[in-house]
Amino acid sequence: MKKIALLASICMPLLGASAVSVADSQQHAAGMATKQAECPAFLQQNYRKLHSEQTIDLCQATAGKTVLIVNTASNCGFTPQFKSLEAVHKKYQDQGLVVIGFPADNFFQEEDEEKDTAEVCFVNYGVTFTMLQTTSVRGDDANPVFKHLADKTTAPKWNFYKYLVSDNGKKIQHFNSRVKPDDKKFVDALESALKS
Template identity: 70%
Template sequence: MISQTINKAEAACPAFLNTEMRKLHSKESVNLCELTQGKAILVVNTASNCGFTPQFKSLEAIHKKYKDSGLVVIGFPSDDFFQEEDEEKETAKVCFVNYGVTFTMLQTSAVRGSDVNPVFKHLGDKTTSPKWNFYKYVVSRDKKTVKHFNSKMKPEDKEFIQAIEAVL
């Protein structure tokens, strides 16, 4: 009986999402289980000073287009590739002011290596760890299927849009 309860809880919230993380440049935290429950997810590791940083514009467009269809976009700033601002307020300025990001951006964290955050640990185990900034991971509503795309895949590319639409 207890194992069935655990299995139901795990099905409702997979371990990799069973965490609270602080929003970027905020005291407010977000429960990733609550944020993503019943929804498909687009997870992206970001950096403020990268040649791929302009992808924020297209990611925001995807967020606006698909949020009502059940897609949650989550950005994870990371300095793993040494292209993130030292001050979180500067990271926030790039995201929110320079690119008008309204999707969920979380505090700066590791997306690979020994101190990787739990979300990217799971994504790396299921597919591959990011080799650079702006790796994109599309996660199905049931959280069982993960498809990854490297930095060079633009968010507006047909193949990427098809992957998003397939999980909605």
């Protein structure tokens, strides 16, 4: 009898813990499903990071945050905007901004090899914000993010178009290549988006 009581005293807490663990897992799964449902459909994507095997879930990376999406190129007259994009990233990331760069060769100004694109971004310009794999940002083969941005505003007509997306994904503002990330017009729109 003592052995049975001892086994019961050992097993019952373990069974209880496992029941709690299952309940916690179910709650976690339900919470994740809710978050996924709250995430705008166009951000329900996974992309590989630039010159890396690591992938990023855009829903997780952008949840509840204002997002700045930019189509970039390594050999463009606007490429120096990487510096001001990095400055914007550093200044506003703690206030809820996520900057995501999509290198694209739609205008034939991107490197052929991702390692060379990565060198331009990370070595030449010191970029620390998220840069993703080279992709298409316009036309029939545009990735789903840029298809949505084009549908709601306009497709990029050149490199370094900037799209400011509200934290719920419903409001999207676009700025063409000539609007620099440190221009007052852009900064005002960004700060307004972060406050709303």
